Amino acid sequence: MSFLVDSVIMFTSQVLFFGFGWLFFMRQLFKDYEIRQYVVQVVFSITFAFSCTMFELIIFEILGAMSSTSRYFHWKLNLYVILLVLIFVVPFYIGYFVVSNIRLLQRQKLLFACMVWFTFMYFFWKLGDPFPILSPKHGILSIEQLISRVGVIGVTLMALLSGFGAVNCPYTYMSYFLRNVTDSDILALERRLLQTMDMIISKKKRIAMTRRQMYQRGEDQNKQTGFWGMIKSVTSTPPGSENLSLIQQEVDALEELSRQLFLETVDLQSTKERIEYSKTFKGKYFNFLGYFFSIYCVWKIFMATINIVFDRVGKTDPVTRGIEITVNWLGIQFDVKFWSQHISFILVGIIIVTSIRGLLITLTKFFYAISSSKSSNVIVLVLAQIMGMYFVSSVLLMRMSMPLEYRSIVTEVLGELQFNFYHRWFDVIFLVSALSSILFLYLAHKQAPEKQMSL
Secondary structure, three states: OHHHHHHHHHHHHHHHHHHHHHHHHHHHHOOOOOOOOHHHHHHHHHHHHHHHHHHHHHHHHHHOOOOHHHHHHHHHHHHHHHHHHHHHHHHHHHHHHHHHOOHHHOOOHHHHHHHHHHHHHHHHHHOOOOOOOEOOOOOOOOHHHHHHHHHHHHHHHHHHHHHHHHHHHHHHHOHHHOOOOOHHHHHHHHHHHHHHHHHHHHHHHHHHHHHHHHHHHHHHHHHOOOHHHHHHHHHOOOOOHHHHHHHHHHHHHHHHHHHHHHHHHHHHHHHHHHHHHHOOHHHHHHHHHHHHHHHHHHHHHHHHHHHHHOOOOOOOOHHHHHHHHHHHHHOOOOOHHHHHHHHHHHHHHHHHHHHHHHHHHHHHHHHHHHOOOOOHHHHHHHHHHHHHHHHHHHHHHHHHHOOHHHOHHHHHHHOOEOHHHHHHHHHHHHHHHHHHHHHHHHHHHHHHHHHHHHO
């Protein structure tokens, strides 16, 4: 009876997650597009639902909700479904919709979609060869073979996003990095933009008038009959025609300059708004958060470097370790096991909420940046693939944030993977991403004033 009740709870939560994914698809991703393929919406919502269910099961592990046999069953069921979607369903439909957009392959699109899927499977399988991600005793058709490869891709994506976010967040929040922009700077740039637009209009008028004159002369010459009239129309060049190409080149250069001036004006306006926003209470709060995250970024880069150099992976979750150090330092009596459970629950909950929210915001921005009416279905499926792999990898890495007694079922379900490898791989990619982001933002921040002076 308890198993039936637990199953009802799990399936009800999955329906709710599915509904949230469906609404997010309708209200955010496809609010500007017509939905032509409902299978895309269904696949996206299923991926979102089972991804969130994994996080729900982690919370149930810490709380001890439901029986252990029920949790184990739903862990297995959830993993099999999410792997089926990520490895078989989503790649096939990506290939199908890509082929559907190519006219030459319309008649045999199912065949070519299968060829695309087999190509994906080949590279997906070869991905595991260079990495020590499996125990030698696992068979070729074991679930560990699939989770390990999905984990490599997902951990790489997580580390790239985390490295960039750890650097970009303080750079965005802190008023220290804002340029000093005044109203006179904006007015001067707007004046230059208006002057450039006036020059473009005047030169385009000259081109139109010259072409009109050439057209009228051409009509007059066509009225001349006879042999000499034909020879004159062929050999003579209308006056002013040789200047058209030169004027058009000037117009093209001025239009490019106007685009740069417009973008720079928008950038100065947004910078001025950010300066005014930083003076408000909310702006000062985010400025404080920027300093906090800058310290966190430096600490994270330092710890990632230490872990890589000394090949170190933590054996105790951060919460328990932090409480033990604090208790030993203060010399007080404290129930470490009891409070580590509750604090771990809060920490894991915060990680889950921020991970889902951050990923959805990132996916929305990415979709709006590159989508079109023809590519929207393919992009949504690619985002669903990224989302599923991201959440599966989050479970792999979040396992270390759980106290030791709560890792048993998670470890048993995921199989005998080389968990230490994923943490080391995350540190390597995070370090590369963070340092690359620092270099990129430094160059962008340094070139912004130079660009403004050149304009």
